[in-house]
Amino acid sequence: DASTHMLFLHFFFNDTATTEIYTLSLHDALPIFILPSRFPVAIKLAFLIGILITVGMSLLGAVIIHNQIELMNDQIYSNGRTVVVQMAEAAKEPILANDSLVLDVLTYSLATADNVLGTTIYSAERKIISTTGYSPFDLKAPLSNRTKLFLNSSLNTFEWEWKNSPTGSLDAVSFVSPVHFEGVIVGYVLTSFSRQAMTQSINDAVRSIIS
Numbered sequence: 001d002a003s004t005h006m007l008f009l010h011f012f013f014n015d016t017a018t019t020e021i022y023t024l025s026l027h028d029a030l031p032i033f034i035l036p037s038r039f040p041v042a043i044k045l046a047f048l049i050g051i052l053i054t055v056g057m058s059l060l061g062a063v064i065i066h067n068q069i070e071l072m073n074d075q076i077y078s079n080g081r082t083v084v085v086q087m088a089e090a091a092k093e094p095i096l097a098n099d100s101l102v103l104d105v106l107t108y109s110l111a112t113a114d115n116v117l118g119t120t121i122y123s124a125e126r127k128i129i130s131t132t133g134y135s136p137f138d139l140k141a142p143l144s145n146r147t148k149l150f151l152n153s154s155l156n157t158f159e160w161e162w163k164n165s166p167t168g169s170l171d172a173v174s175f176v177s178p179v180h181f182e183g184v185i186v187g188y189v190l191t192s193f194s195r196q197a198m199t200q201s202i203n204d205a206v207r208s209i210i211s
Contacts, residue, residue: 084175088189103130122188171195
């Protein structure tokens with residue numbers, strides 16, 4: 001239908017990989033139209049059909065790769081939300097018991113996982129109970145003093161960059177989950193992942209598809 005056609009045109013002319021493939025294919029096709037007139041029409045048509053098939057296969061490959069990237073990105077973000085929700089469930093009883101030792105163990109164990117930049121557990125009043133690694137709300141961080149905007153009753157996901165962090169530039173995505181007990185929010189859990197590591201994983205997967 002019309003909407004599908006417009007969506008395809010938008011992707012075709014805006015996706016970098018697709019545009020490059022299309023440009024290269026046209027570049028290969030141009031010599032066909034400048035072949036000397038002594039070449040039979042059948043040969044010219046054969047070349048043209050071959051180029052059209054190449055272009056079609058290239059475009060199909062670009063669409064498949066684009067869809068695979070979108071699928072992997074959705075899976076990564078879904079996994080991030082799952083991790084923070086599970087962490088919130090694990091932190092519920094220690095928060096209620098005011099057991100800072102167990103909470104420290106939880107934050108440290110998660111912060112040492114691959115791609116994790118940091119984990120923080122907050123009280124219902126948004127006070128830090130336990131923290132390890134980096135947080136977008138750290139002093140001098142991009143979202144410093146803006147915890148109320150993201151620590152609420154919703155499961156939140158947001159991206160952020162900290163170019164001048166103590167260890168250099170950070171490109172991150174954070175997931176926040178409230179901690180509920182009998183319908184009441186008793187705390188919050190924040191977990192931040194490296195987007196650079198996520199992007200590298202996607203690029204590795206794309207290279208494996210191409211090869």
